[in-house]
Amino acid sequence: MKKSDKITRDKIISLYMDYVLIHNTNPSSVYHFASKNGFEEATFYAYFASFEALEQDLFKNFFDHTYTVLQKSDEYQEFDSRNKLLSFYFTFFEILTANRSYVVYALKSDKHRLKSLKKLSQLKIAFLEFIEHLDLEVKPMKQKAINDFQKKTLKETAWIQLLLTLEFWLKDTSVSFEKTDVFIEKSVNTSMNLLDAQTLNSLMDLGQFLFKERTTIFS
Numbered sequence: 428m429k430k431s432d433k434i435t436r437d438k439i440i441s442l443y444m445d446y447v448l449i450h451n452t453n454p455s456s457v458y459h460f461a462s463k464n465g466f467e468e469a470t471f472y473a474y475f476a477s478f479e480a481l482e483q484d485l486f487k488n489f490f491d492h493t494y495t496v497l498q499k500s501d502e503y504q505e506f507d508s509r510n511k512l513l514s515f516y517f518t519f520f521e522i523l524t525a526n527r528s529y530v531v532y533a534l535k536s537d538k539h540r541l542k543s544l545k546k547l548s549q550l551k552i553a554f555l556e557f558i559e560h561l562d563l564e565v566k567p568m569k570q571k572a573i574n575d576f577q578k579k580t581l582k583e584t585a586w587i588q589l590l591l592t593l594e595f596w597l598k599d600t601s602v603s604f605e606k607t608d609v610f611i612e613k614s615v616n617t618s619m620n621l622l623d624a625q626t627l628n629s630l631m632d633l634g635q636f637l638f639k640e641r642t643t644i645f646s
Contacts, residue, residue, distance in 0.1 A: 429531045430442035434466045440485050443478070444529045451532075453478060482533065489526070493519040499521075508561045509619045515557065516589075520596060524604060531597060551586055558585045563619075567570045588614060596638075606640065607638070 442464045447453055454460035461468045475481040496518050497503045503514055523530050534543045596607045611632045
């Protein structure tokens with residue numbers, strides 16, 4: 428790296444992604460990583476406390492880029508909640524696809540899923556806040572306890588749906604990940620329909636698709 432290159436947070440993230448993809452392993456230490464890329468160790472710590480913190484921030488970075496793209500769209504501002512959520516998914520997975528080699532490495536290199544989930548912890552916080560601001564309407568039920576439960580679990584259900592979509596995308600071998608696009612549309616429409624009217628048609632449509640793709644998802 429040239430001495431004149433300014434070391435920023437995004438630059439360190441980019442250098443880290445390049446390092447792990449080239450070497451197929453994480454840097455042995457912050458000192459080694461910094462010296463390898465021509466900057467001081469202290470510069471790294473000005474932005475991140477550890478590689479673990481960097482990895483968590485990296486996945487949130489994908490969310491931030493998605494949100495920035497959406498906010499610049501006048502059309503997005505006019506969308507209802509359903510189409511805003513669909514737009515988020517399609518844009519988010521476009522960004523993931525542009526960085527697929529790293530995402531696959533980061534999430535599949537851990538044998539224990541809990542470690543992978545920890546890498547997504549900052550993404551989860553940002554995503555749940557996004558869901559909250561969508562003001563999704565839950566179909567009112569007669570019992571107050573059920574209403575309270577619905578509202579409490581709505582965001583967590585949305586997060587699980589994102590994780591399932593991510594899992595599907597990681598295993599998707601279709602051209603341009605077209606099956607992931609189908610999965611996104613069917614799963615988001617189904618979840619929104621269940622909130623609005625609990626219709627069964629979309630649920631059956633999603634079920635048929637998942638049955639056809641069961642070897643891809645659950646293998």
